[in-house]
Amino acid sequence: MTEDIKTRMIKVYIMGREYEVPEGLTIMKAMEYAGYRFIRGAGCRAGFCGACGTIFRKKDEYKFRTALACQTPAEDGMYLTELPFVPANKAEYELEELTSEPSIIVSLYPEIARCVSCNTCTKACPQDLQVMDYIQASLRGDINQAAELSFDCLQCGLCAARCPADIVHYHVGQLARRVYGKYVLPRSQHLKERNDEIKAGAFDQEMEKLTAMGLEQLKKLYTERDIEK
Amino acid sequence: MKIPYYPGCTLKTTAKPFEDTTKAVSEVLGIELLEMPRWNCCGTVYSLASDDLMHQLAPIRNLIRVQDMGYDRVTTLCSMCYNTLEQANQLVKGDPEKLEKMNSFMDQEKDYTGGVTVVHYLTLLKEMGFDSLPVKNPLKGLTVVPYYGCLLLRPEEISIDNPERPTIMAELLAALGATVVDHPYKLECCGSYHTVDYKEVVCEKTYHILSSARKRGAEAVVLSCPLCEFNLDFRQKDLEQELAPMPILYFSQLLAVSLGLFDALGFDQHYVDPEPLLKEKGLLR
Amino acid sequence: MEMIRGYPDYMRESIEKVEKTRPQRLKATFKAMTLEEREQILNEYHPDYKPEAKRDLKIGPSKGQRLPHEVADLLEAHPLIDPDDVDLSRVDYDCDILIIGGGGAGTVAALWAHYSGVPVDRMLMTTKLRHGDSNSMMAQGGIQAADRPEDSPPRHYLDAIGGGHFTNKPELVKALTMDAPAIIQWHEELGVMYDKDDKGVMMELSGGGTSRKRMHSARDYTGMEIMRAIRDEARNIEVPVLEFCPAVELLKDDQGRVAGAVLFNMETDQYYVVRAKAVIMATGGFGRLHIQGFATTNHYGATADGLVMAYHVGANLIDLDSVQYHPTGAAYPEQIVGLLVTEKVRGLGAQPVNKNGELFVFPLEPRDVESANFIRECYGRDNGIITPTGMKGVWLDSPMIDDLKGEGTIRKNLAAMVRMFERFGIDMTKDPILVFPTLHYQNGGVEINDKAETSVPGLFAGGEVEGGVHGKNRLMGNSLLDYNVFGRRAGINAAEYVKKVTPGKLSLDHARKYEEALKNAGVETDRKAPMLLPDYRGNHVLSRALDIF
Numbered sequence A: 001m002t003e004d005i006k007t008r009m010i011k012v013y014i015m016g017r018e019y020e021v022p023e024g025l026t027i028m029k030a031m032e033y034a035g036y037r038f039i040r041g042a043g044c045r046a047g048f049c050g051a052c053g054t055i056f057r058k059k060d061e062y063k064f065r066t067a068l069a070c071q072t073p074a075e076d077g078m079y080l081t082e083l084p085f086v087p088a089n090k091a092e093y094e095l096e097e098l099t100s101e102p103s104i105i106v107s108l109y110p111e112i113a114r115c116v117s118c119n120t121c122t123k124a125c126p127q128d129l130q131v132m133d134y135i136q137a138s139l140r141g142d143i144n145q146a147a148e149l150s151f152d153c154l155q156c157g158l159c160a161a162r163c164p165a166d167i168v169h170y171h172v173g174q175l176a177r178r179v180y181g182k183y184v185l186p187r188s189q190h191l192k193e194r195n196d197e198i199k200a201g202a203f204d205q206e207m208e209k210l211t212a213m214g215l216e217q218l219k220k221l222y223t224e225r226d227i228e229k
Numbered sequence B: 001m002k003i004p005y006y007p008g009c010t011l012k013t014t015a016k017p018f019e020d021t022t023k024a025v026s027e028v029l030g031i032e033l034l035e036m037p038r039w040n041c042c043g044t045v046y047s048l049a050s051d052d053l054m055h056q057l058a059p060i061r062n063l064i065r066v067q068d069m070g071y072d073r074v075t076t077l078c079s080m081c082y083n084t085l086e087q088a089n090q091l092v093k094g095d096p097e098k099l100e101k102m103n104s105f106m107d108q109e110k111d112y113t114g115g116v117t118v119v120h121y122l123t124l125l126k127e128m129g130f131d132s133l134p135v136k137n138p139l140k141g142l143t144v145v146p147y148y149g150c151l152l153l154r155p156e157e158i159s160i161d162n163p164e165r166p167t168i169m170a171e172l173l174a175a176l177g178a179t180v181v182d183h184p185y186k187l188e189c190c191g192s193y194h195t196v197d198y199k200e201v202v203c204e205k206t207y208h209i210l211s212s213a214r215k216r217g218a219e220a221v222v223l224s225c226p227l228c229e230f231n232l233d234f235r236q237k238d239l240e241q242e243l244a245p246m247p248i249l250y251f252s253q254l255l256a257v258s259l260g261l262f263d264a265l266g267f268d269q270h271y272v273d274p275e276p277l278l279k280e281k282g283l284l285r
Numbered sequence C: 001m002e003m004i005r006g007y008p009d010y011m012r013e014s015i016e017k018v019e020k021t022r023p024q025r026l027k028a029t030f031k032a033m034t035l036e037e038r039e040q041i042l043n044e045y046h047p048d049y050k051p052e053a054k055r056d057l058k059i060g061p062s063k064g065q066r067l068p069h070e071v072a073d074l075l076e077a078h079p080l081i082d083p084d085d086v087d088l089s090r091v092d093y094d095c096d097i098l099i100i101g102g103g104g105a106g107t108v109a110a111l112w113a114h115y116s117g118v119p120v121d122r123m124l125m126t127t128k129l130r131h132g133d134s135n136s137m138m139a140q141g142g143i144q145a146a147d148r149p150e151d152s153p154p155r156h157y158l159d160a161i162g163g164g165h166f167t168n169k170p171e172l173v174k175a176l177t178m179d180a181p182a183i184i185q186w187h188e189e190l191g192v193m194y195d196k197d198d199k200g201v202m203m204e205l206s207g208g209g210t211s212r213k214r215m216h217s218a219r220d221y222t223g224m225e226i227m228r229a230i231r232d233e234a235r236n237i238e239v240p241v242l243e244f245c246p247a248v249e250l251l252k253d254d255q256g257r258v259a260g261a262v263l264f265n266m267e268t269d270q271y272y273v274v275r276a277k278a279v280i281m282a283t284g285g286f287g288r289l290h291i292q293g294f295a296t297t298n299h300y301g302a303t304a305d306g307l308v309m310a311y312h313v314g315a316n317l318i319d320l321d322s323v324q325y326h327p328t329g330a331a332y333p334e335q336i337v338g339l340l341v342t343e344k345v346r347g348l349g350a351q352p353v354n355k356n357g358e359l360f361v362f363p364l365e366p367r368d369v370e371s372a373n374f375i376r377e378c379y380g381r382d383n384g385i386i387t388p389t390g391m392k393g394v395w396l397d398s399p400m401i402d403d404l405k406g407e408g409t410i411r412k413n414l415a416a417m418v419r420m421f422e423r424f425g426i427d428m429t430k431d432p433i434l435v436f437p438t439l440h441y442q443n444g445g446v447e448i449n450d451k452a453e454t455s456v457p458g459l460f461a462g463g464e465v466e467g468g469v470h471g472k473n474r475l476m477g478n479s480l481l482d483y484n485v486f487g488r489r490a491g492i493n494a495a496e497y498v499k500k501v502t503p504g505k506l507s508l509d510h511a512r513k514y515e516e517a518l519k520n521a522g523v524e525t526d527r528k529a530p531m532l533l534p535d536y537r538g539n540h541v542l543s544r545a546l547d548i549f
């Protein structure tokens, strides 16, 4: 069933210089094919770390586009570069001393009040998150929504690089999530109880037996254990 | 009646009692407030610069969200939100070029058509008729002054009432059974955001407004703006002059009391606690 | 070749068969394999069981151990730096604890060393990429901890040791399983948003080889959510971090203790000398060695540097003969080949089916067994689906999940997966996805004890770089746990250790001795190690590259 495909070559312009690369590569792999060996600009290579934030324009299009180089196919006529670094100040705080009161985020990141709702951050987000909405939610103290809407953030920094109000969205989202996780989400009772049991030594004997057990008996125990459906 | 409801940031935080009481009241009055699922800050303070469209994006984007909900009216409580939303609305309705420019900037949204009207909640009540309010617990013996401030009335194009001689709040309060007195500073600015950097300006305003109200026999001041509330209420603690504490109330709180809804009054969020006064008048449960 | 919703038309024909059998498969189950059956299929089809893929190591303390060629190649290679090029008399950083690797284990170690009394200005973390760019960031599925009443740490122990074919070090498995609930509780304190119901009950899933539902997750960004939180915490307490400065060689002192490292600033080509009372090795795994040519799920920096450096100073290695292939790497489209399709997809109910739409294996066998079954289906029975570039794979019937668990389950719980495929035009909520085993995890590593100490004084290790915890096969959700448990233990025990130590004179003699050992063993090669980063430049470029700058 295999079709023998002759790879078509396309032209891309890496930082302005023209290169020919095979069609169907990601931007990251296309740059490597062209001879770039990344130090910066490549991390997980799978869309999870945000190291490969990229800015580009497509052929015959005025739009300034942003994407993850490891998750975006290179196209013919693309003008592109990777963003090695996004300078951004992070607020330092002791989570223990914070609360979930509505003003908490704006007190640590007062610049979010400069948001004019231009939505440029949302347009820049390679994860398609509603970035402006979570900044707005943070501004009005809706920590729940800020945490939920920012959850899939990879912290690539493209939003912050594009923001006319100089907001560092991804740090704001991080704060919202930690406050939400610590002070809003209910704590797990069974987890606490289990830790109390462990501390009280409830499993010590059984564990002692297991670690000392001979191979055959261990195998038997293992094979005969019941499996929760 | 179903109507989209734009909350605004303050209503979700410091002015929570304003929202809570309005919601309780709306339920009794059969107004179904459809809280907008997506909204952003109104823009706080309408930008007067004619070439600064960036600052009009926030209000217009909210109107697009109303449009997306399939409605042509939206109601709001905060005077500031009302003012900013409706002023921006008027601006683009009257200037198709600006509207087009903004629509093309917000190309990820559907175009705004100019078809939405912003209705202040007081206007909504007036449309239904103040006399038809099912008052159970008339505010007998309570003397109040309405305080409008700037944002409900100015500029004239967006005014919810006669901008020089407004009566809408007085009519409402009278219908609730309160004794309403007039006073000369009802349109006076409270000092607004000067409260952040020039506290003294606001203190001076607060003193004038409240002492004059007091002189006319008012026992409480009633208003519709969280910022005015903060300035008139919380700045009382910073006054240099002597002034007996004056309770400041959102109109919705008194409305709730008069309808017998005592659950979400939120008096603990005020600086001057209105509870003793209302208790003294026998108005609380 | 016509494309229909992301797939070429000929693959669509097979998808139709998958759809046809789906209604009856929704109720179907498949019998799990017996221990004997497992052994047989592993021997026949698992890449790890191919004798020709490995050789005996020629030098060092673990001489004679059988290793994949790609690992042996790095251990039988010249140290990257020439000791004579390095001036050890000038120390650039002097600290109590040097942490090598800014992934999960390194970050956890820094936090716990700090909790144990080491001031942050007496620590240094150095890492090859950015802080957090690591395998830890990429974990999707979850982390195990026996915290439900119907579960227990001993049961977790049994699952882990059985999954590891009874080769794990008992003391390590005990530490792993007994510490687990405390780790999750620590995460809660740090604000990690675990999936819970509105009463706070953890929503836990099964994973391959687990006898209880024990997998804690934070949607399908579990690793990222934990890593983000601990990194944020490390930044709050201001742990000093050097990015893009990998360690290239450890330093010893005149008493044979590990006492620092040489770092290399990849952007300026400058080296730095770090003197430290203790070193914590937290460099993660080796996926980027592409063992037997397999694609990998691992991050760019997973090149076994820590193994090499630890081996140069004489640390024991363990269980490195076994390599974990994750059964479900993406096999199509080409751009994402090898990237992980989380086990949670099967955990939520998706079945592996062949080109005829038949379910051919119990969906949640341990990973090695599941992988071997996939390989047999493709290459033993010729029931795989061939991609346009000639790769083979089997279907993972993802749309079943919504049928089983309700509309919207996939989007809510597998957002990262949906997004990854959507970027290439495939909607996994409607169509199955094509998968094939991919190189995933370094089961073994530098041998440690339950205090996270290696066999060399002053050298601690935590996370994927160490071995013994998982034996010959790790279960899903036990390695996020591993880096937390042993990262923590490394931090605590190193903090204790440094109280009693004053480093002596620094030396690189071990590197010189390593050269000698290579020579004596007759290893002739121009290979150098550690590798630091793989090289993916096109051949047309490499063939004309000049090394003049």
Ligand SMILES: Cc1cc2nc3c(=O)[nH]c(=O)nc-3n(C[C@H](O)[C@H](O)[C@H](O)COP(=O)(O)OP(=O)(O)OC[C@H]3O[C@@H](n4cnc5c(N)ncnc54)[C@H](O)[C@@H]3O)c2cc1C
Residues within 6 Å of the ligand: C100, C101, C102, C103, C104, C105, C106, C126, C127, C128, C129, C130, C132, C133, C134, C135, C136, C137, C138, C139, C140, C141, C142, C143, C144, C222, C223, C245, C246, C247, C248, C282, C283, C284, C285, C297, C298, C299, C301, C302, C303, C305, C306, C340, C440, C441, C462, C463, C464, C465, C476, C477, C478, C479, C480, C481, C483, C530, C532
């Ligand atoms: C795609 C994927 C999905 C996974 N899913 C799960 C899962 O669901 N559940 C689970 O339990 N486990 C999972 N794992 C495994 C788990 O994520 C890892 O085993 C674990 O996170 C390893 O942590 P670590 O800190 O040891 O290594 P890493 O997190 O990889 O950190 C190592 C760090 O050291 C750096 N480094 C490397 N060499 C040097 C050097 N020479 N000098 C300085 N720094 C260096 C690296 O760049 C990296 O930052 C998954 C792994 C992958 C790749």
Ligand code: FES
Residues within 6 Å of the ligand: A041, A042, A043, A044, A045, A046, A047, A048, A049, A050, A051, A052, A053, A068, A069, A070, A071, A154
């Ligand atoms: S390299 Fe991590 S997101 Fe692209």
